[in-house]
Each structure stands twice: as C-alpha cells, then as structure tokens.
Amino acid sequence: MSWLRALKATARSGLTVERRRLEPLVALRAAAGLALVVGASLALFGAGVAVSSAFGAFQAAIATFQRSWRPRPTLALASGASLAVSTFLGYLTGTHLALFTALLALWTFLSGLAWATGPATGVIASSNVAIMLVTVTLPTSVADAAAHAGMIAVGGLVQAALIVLLPVRRWGAQRDALADALAAEADYARRLRDDPYAPFDPVPLMTARSAAAVTPRQARRRPGELHGARGLAERIRPVLASLADPAVGVPREGPQRDRVRELLAAAGTVLDTAARTIRQGHAAPLPPGVLTALRTPDTGDVLTGPARRAATRLAALLEDVVETATPTDRADAGELRTRPSLWELLPGALHAVRRELRPASPVFRHAVRVTAVTTGGYAIGTALPLGHGYWAPMAAVMAMRPDFTQTYSRCVARFCGTLLGVALATGVVQTAHPGRWTSAALAVVCAFGMYLLMRTGYAVAQVCVSAYVVFLLGMGGTEWTQTVPERVVLTLLGGVLAMVAYALYPAWETPRLRTRLADWLVADGRYAAGVVAHYADPAARGTGAVRETLLATRDARVAWQEAVERAAHEPVRHRGLSRAAAADAGDALAQFGRVAMLMEAHLPPRDATPLPAAADLADALRHATERAAKDLRERRVPRWDEVRDAVARWDAATVPDPVVRNGAHLLLEALEGVSEALSGRD
Known part of the structure; x- marks a missing residue:
C-alpha cells in the first residue's frame, strides 16, 4: 500500500464513529464525581487547586473506562496516585528547563514501555504524562505543589468511593x-x-x-x-x-x-x-x-x-x-481462576518490560519515538512565541501508539476533534462570557459527554475533551484568546511530529508476518500433537496439557490476525509474504487447528484401548511443525515428508473411530495447504 493510500485509510479509520452500547449511568456517576471535586475545591481553595483536582478526577474516571478486569476503584486510585506523583515531581524540576526535560524524557520513556504490560496500563501512563505537562504550570511554590498533588489524589479517591457507594450494574x-x-x-x-x-x-x-x-475477595461476591x-x-x-x-x-x-x-x-x-x-x-x-x-x-x-x-x-x-x-444467590463452589493483586503482578510486569528492551521490539521503538517527540515538541513549543507550549507534546503523547494505524488515525482524529471542540467552546465563551462557576459547570457537562461517547470513536471524544480543557482553564482565569489559537497550531505541530517520527523510526508489522505465522504453526503443531498423543496412552495422560496448548494456539492465532490487520494499512511492501499467500496460509492453519479440535472432541476415556501408532504421529507433527516454522522464518517452503510417512503407518494400524481415522489425513491435508499457499507466491 502506498503512503497516500495508507494515510487515506488511517484517516478514515480515525474519523469513524462506532456504534457501541452506551452506559449513561456510569458516565453520569463519573461526571458527578468530577462535579463534586471541582465544586468543593473551587469553594474551599480557589480556582488553581480546583483545576488540578479536576484533572485528577477526570483522569481517574477515564482510567475506569479502560478495558481491564481489575476492580474499577483500584484503577481510579492507581490513576490518581500516579498522576499526583508525576505532577509533584514535575513541579520540583519545572523551573529548570534542562532538568524538567530530563524528567519528562524519563517519564515518557517509562510510559512508552508500560505498553508491554497491556493497553490499559499504557493509556493510563500516557495520560499521566500529558496531564502532567499542564498541571505543573499551576502551583506557585513547593507547598502549593504538594497541595495540588494531594488534591489530584483526592480526585481519584472520590471517583473510587463513588464506584463503591453507587454501583452501576455490578459485574x-x-x-x-x-x-x-x-x-x-x-x-x-x-x-x-x-x-x-x-x-x-x-x-x-x-x-x-x-x-x-x-481475586479471593471477588470470589466471595461473584x-x-x-x-x-x-x-x-x-x-x-x-x-x-x-x-x-x-x-x-x-x-x-x-x-x-x-x-x-x-x-x-x-x-x-x-x-x-x-x-x-x-x-x-x-x-x-x-x-x-x-x-x-x-x-x-x-x-x-x-x-x-x-x-x-x-x-x-x-x-x-x-x-x-x-x-x-440461571441467576442464583449461592457463591461459586467450583475451581476458580485466581487473579493476582497489583503487587503480585509487579515482578511479571518488570519481566515483560525487560523482555521488550531490544531495538527490534515495537514497544521499545514506540518508547524511543514518543520520548523524542515529547521532549522535542516541548522544546519547540517553549521556544515559539505562542505560549502554552505544552499543547504540542500533550497532543503527541496522547495520540501515539506502538503501531502505525492507531498513531496516524489518532493524529488525524485528534486534530479534527480539537478544532471542532475548541471552536464550539470558544463560541460559547465569546457569546456568554461565563464566570468561574458557569465555566466549571460547562466543563463537567463536556466531561459527561466524553465519558458517554468515548467508546464511539476517538474524534468524537476529542471534541468533548477539547471543550472541557477550554472551559476548565477559563475557570482558572486563562482567557480563551490566550489558549485557543496556540492550541490549534501546537496540536497540529504535535500531530505532525508524531507522524514524522513514525515515518523515520517505524516498527512495521509487515516484515514480521512470517514470524507471526511461524509462531502460530508451532502452537498449532503442539496442540495437534497433544491431542493425538492422548490416543496413544489414554490412561496416563490428562487433558490439562491439551488445554494449555489450545490456549496457546488461540493466543498465536489472535496475534496473527491482529498483525495481518495492522499490516494491511502499512505503506510498505511485503517481504516474502504477499497478502494472498498470507490469507491462504492463515486459512490452512485455521483448518489444521479445527481438525485437531474435532479430534479433541472425541478423546477416548482412560480405559480405552491405546493406539501405538498415535505416538508416532504425535512426534511427527511436533517435530515437523517446529522445523517448518524455521523454514518459514528463513523464507523456505515447508515439507511434510515426516508427517506423510507417519500417516501412512497410521493407515496400516487399526483405528476404529472414523473421526480419529480421518483426522490424521485432514491434518496432513491442512499442512500441505500451508505449503501450497507459500509456494510460488513470494
């Protein structure tokens, strides 16, 4: 796909409005928490603290909307606490440009690496960096900065408390x-x-x-x-x-x-x-x-x-x-899948981050890109005579993602949404000249719109976010003429920097398609081998190992499907695996896994008669798929002689079950389909 076609495709995806189920009560609860925090802060401490606490409550609520199975109060507390720490440390270094830039680089790099632990963590970490760029400009002393950080944490605490006190649709x-x-x-x-x-x-x-x-606590309530x-x-x-x-x-x-x-x-x-x-x-x-x-x-x-x-x-x-x-009040009595606590997850998260610390890793390259863009954008924004230079790095860090499609589509959507949101909010400010309390109320209304519509499309959400920030800063005494023009220009600058950074230092998925396909082939081979081996010795083998290989196969298949989807929008040529070959090979591997699943559906009981030929076939499937995966990575067409010989010996044995008897041939046919898809199309 050419660069022009890729940009058109990503622009359309960024501006697409998705129709999903709205949750108005959840959005209303989040907006109520924000209103409570803003109102109390404005009445007791003034506009500056109110703006900080509003950002904390706003960000904590956004964190609870992320796709995570963690309890929502935990997400709100973690978001508020991490943003408070970021803001306080940022203020301590804010008066020294070089020192603050170094802290910003470190914080941004760590937020980029946070994507290794999952998208929810990545989004929260990126949002903390973006909001920190604004909140560090509000305090006037160290004590004031500590107070602002405390109110940010209180914002997260209020959102968590509301989730506990006003539950909406439990579980x-x-x-x-x-x-x-x-x-x-x-x-x-x-x-x-x-x-x-x-x-x-x-x-x-x-x-x-x-x-x-x-978690054990959830298990008692589920x-x-x-x-x-x-x-x-x-x-x-x-x-x-x-x-x-x-x-x-x-x-x-x-x-x-x-x-x-x-x-x-x-x-x-x-x-x-x-x-x-x-x-x-x-x-x-x-x-x-x-x-x-x-x-x-x-x-x-x-x-x-x-x-x-x-x-x-x-x-x-x-x-x-x-x-x-059927709904029942009884507690679960069977075996439970236990979710570790956040502290128990920390070693695994650190291991995941260390695993990504290599130049070829998409997460590492994203961390380097976003760090360069954020620090560079901050330096450029500070040097320009526009004021409020943080808009450029804030726009970039919120839009950038580890893959091309999301980064480019979000940059387009963010600029379009920002332009519309700022224009609407500016019109209201110019026409009505709202005071502090009216500005606070309008900000809460915009936040409610954001919470309600944030899952319907990034551009739609950005309209509400942009208007929210304009009204919030207006509440703090910043005139619209001081923010709107600069924000539009600097937001465009941040988006352009993000796009240029990805073009100069990309992490394309297209060249890795062969590796993804090879990983799926190995996983499928282990699953099929585990199923077939069960027929060789039914009494000695449980289905637990088969179950684990099935889960690994699903993970590998989803990783392949996501890679193919991302690669379809990338402006790079395929390197040894065309789209047609990828589609056909994927279909053949899906059929291979499907046949293994059919054979699993007819696994023999423990007292069944063993089939010695099954052990030979299982070993052949395992070894052949591992060798074929190596051939795939090295751009060779796999051969299946070992499996073909094992199937011939399988035919010579007595296999009474027709599903099992035909399954061996169907497995071989699917593997040959993989080779056929790869031959002559590279």
Whole structure:
C-alpha cells in the first residue's frame, strides 16, 4: 500500500464513529464525581487547586473506562496516585528547563514501555504524562505543589468511593464478556447449518476467560451464574463443529443432515437465551419445545456413530448451560481462576518490560519515538512565541501508539476533534462570557459527554475533551484568546511530529508476518500433537496439557490476525509474504487447528484401548511443525515428508473411530495447504 493510500485509510479509520452500547449511568456517576471535586475545591481553595483536582478526577474516571478486569476503584486510585506523583515531581524540576526535560524524557520513556504490560496500563501512563505537562504550570511554590498533588489524589479517591457507594450494574463487564462468548457460539451454531466449515473467532472465548479470573475477595461476591457457563461454552464449541462436519459426521444432504440442522438451530436458541439471562442478571424465557427438540427420542434412530455421540453430548451440555446461567444467590463452589493483586503482578510486569528492551521490539521503538517527540515538541513549543507550549507534546503523547494505524488515525482524529471542540467552546465563551462557576459547570457537562461517547470513536471524544480543557482553564482565569489559537497550531505541530517520527523510526508489522505465522504453526503443531498423543496412552495422560496448548494456539492465532490487520494499512511492501499467500496460509492453519479440535472432541476415556501408532504421529507433527516454522522464518517452503510417512503407518494400524481415522489425513491435508499457499507466491 502506498503512503497516500495508507494515510487515506488511517484517516478514515480515525474519523469513524462506532456504534457501541452506551452506559449513561456510569458516565453520569463519573461526571458527578468530577462535579463534586471541582465544586468543593473551587469553594474551599480557589480556582488553581480546583483545576488540578479536576484533572485528577477526570483522569481517574477515564482510567475506569479502560478495558481491564481489575476492580474499577483500584484503577481510579492507581490513576490518581500516579498522576499526583508525576505532577509533584514535575513541579520540583519545572523551573529548570534542562532538568524538567530530563524528567519528562524519563517519564515518557517509562510510559512508552508500560505498553508491554497491556493497553490499559499504557493509556493510563500516557495520560499521566500529558496531564502532567499542564498541571505543573499551576502551583506557585513547593507547598502549593504538594497541595495540588494531594488534591489530584483526592480526585481519584472520590471517583473510587463513588464506584463503591453507587454501583452501576455490578459485574457488568464480566457479564458482557461471558454473554458475548455464548452469543458468539449461538451465531456459530446457526452458521454451521448452512456452512459446515464456518469459521469461528476465538476472541470472545478468550475475553471471557480473562474476565473469569478473580481475586479471593471477588470470589466471595461473584454471582454463581458467572462461574460455570464459560467452561461449558468451551466444551460446546468442538461438539458443534463435530456435529456439523461432513468429514467426521453426517452427509451434506439427507435425513441425518436435516436432523443436524434442527439440533444446531435449537443450540443457537438455547445459547442466545443463556446469553440474555447472564447479561441482564435475571432469567430470560426459553422458547417452548427447544430442549425437547434436543432430547427427542428419534435422534438415536436417525444419527449413528460420531454424530449420535455428538448430539447426545450437545444436549447434555446445553441443559447444563440453562441450569448454570440461571441467576442464583449461592457463591461459586467450583475451581476458580485466581487473579493476582497489583503487587503480585509487579515482578511479571518488570519481566515483560525487560523482555521488550531490544531495538527490534515495537514497544521499545514506540518508547524511543514518543520520548523524542515529547521532549522535542516541548522544546519547540517553549521556544515559539505562542505560549502554552505544552499543547504540542500533550497532543503527541496522547495520540501515539506502538503501531502505525492507531498513531496516524489518532493524529488525524485528534486534530479534527480539537478544532471542532475548541471552536464550539470558544463560541460559547465569546457569546456568554461565563464566570468561574458557569465555566466549571460547562466543563463537567463536556466531561459527561466524553465519558458517554468515548467508546464511539476517538474524534468524537476529542471534541468533548477539547471543550472541557477550554472551559476548565477559563475557570482558572486563562482567557480563551490566550489558549485557543496556540492550541490549534501546537496540536497540529504535535500531530505532525508524531507522524514524522513514525515515518523515520517505524516498527512495521509487515516484515514480521512470517514470524507471526511461524509462531502460530508451532502452537498449532503442539496442540495437534497433544491431542493425538492422548490416543496413544489414554490412561496416563490428562487433558490439562491439551488445554494449555489450545490456549496457546488461540493466543498465536489472535496475534496473527491482529498483525495481518495492522499490516494491511502499512505503506510498505511485503517481504516474502504477499497478502494472498498470507490469507491462504492463515486459512490452512485455521483448518489444521479445527481438525485437531474435532479430534479433541472425541478423546477416548482412560480405559480405552491405546493406539501405538498415535505416538508416532504425535512426534511427527511436533517435530515437523517446529522445523517448518524455521523454514518459514528463513523464507523456505515447508515439507511434510515426516508427517506423510507417519500417516501412512497410521493407515496400516487399526483405528476404529472414523473421526480419529480421518483426522490424521485432514491434518496432513491442512499442512500441505500451508505449503501450497507459500509456494510460488513470494
């Protein structure tokens, strides 16, 4: 993709308004916390302290909207405390340009590295740097700076207290995650009726798994319906695929296929009803006759072999879903996924950061870029005769992300949103000449709009943020003529610096596509090998190891999909892997994982007869995929002679289960599809 086309694509994505579910009560609570902090500070301490406390409360509320399964009060407290520390240290060095620039560089570099621990931490750290650039200009003495820092921390404390005292839709994020997973499986069941090879996106299941981890304190309070349904959803997915797949189930047409379509339709209805029940917190009515259709006696007469086993297992699992999803007051009694505390996460976070301290790392390159842009933008903004030079670095640090698409789209969206927001706020200021209290009220209204609309698009949110800052600084006595023109120019400067920095020091995803594909291939190979090895010795092996390899496969697949999506918007040529080859190879690997999943759905019990040939096939799959991954990274087409020989020996053995017998051939066919996709297209 050329630079011009890439810029057009990213500009469109930055200005896109997404339609998502709004949460007006949550936004109203956040705005109420901000109003409480601003009003009390303005009445007791004056405008300067009120502005600082407003930034603290504003930032703490934004932190609670980030995609994190941490308790929201914890996020608000952490955000307020970290911003208070940043502001106080910034003020101590603010009178010495060189010393403050050094602190700014260190703080910005650390905020860039924070992306290694996740996007929520990265956003909070970047926001702290941006707001620090404004708040350090407000105090007039060290004692005053300490007071301002304290009020910033109080802002976070107030937001945390309101979340505890005025809960809105308890466990709402976890309910949504689990409901989305069940709804995704319901949609999958319906699509399988017409397309027995329909793809399934594992992201909803992965999100639900992340949401299911709780602290010991949360475990005592979590509703019972949020515990068991996720595990059932995990087990239902391979059963649905096994029931629909003609290669291991029933023919494409005929009475058996008609019965399978009825079962899949009933499964979709049950899963959708369970999703609504969990999302709403009260039982949704199940259409009459659905469970009866699943339990109808003629299933055993119509379906035979693996299809009959899959239908029987599906009916049992769906009944468990209905029972588990019913709201109950009892506490969870089963095994829990434990979420470590913030202190327990610290060693892992430090290890993640150390792992990214290498020149080729996208996170490290982002940290270097954002540090150079922030310090350079601050120096340029200070030198220009515009005043308020912090707008340029603030715009840059808020817009920059580790990847090209988000950085460029956010720069465009930020400038457009800033221009509109400043224009609207300026018109109000010029027309009405609001006083302190009116300016404070208008700032709170803008903040409410930001909280309400922040998930509908970055440009829309920036309109509210820009107006919020204009009214807030106006409350502090800064005239609009002193801020608006400079902010527009300096915001544009910050966006241009961010774009130029990425062009000069990029971290393209396109050259790493082969590595991402190789990682997915290795993960898929280990998963398939683990499944097949279970047939070799059913009594000695549990399914725990298979489960871990499945989770690793999902992670690798999602990383590949995200990489392909980012690479599609990058203005660089492919280096050894065209888009067509990447798409075909990805489809083949998805099919490979799908076949392994079908074989997992028919794992033998512990007392089953071992299949010695399975051990040979498992070793061949593991070794061949690891060697093929090396070939992929070195731009060679993988060969599968070892797997082909193992499948031939597999055919010579006695494999009674048709799913298992056909599965080996389907695995080999999918691997050959990977090689076919890579050959002749580089």
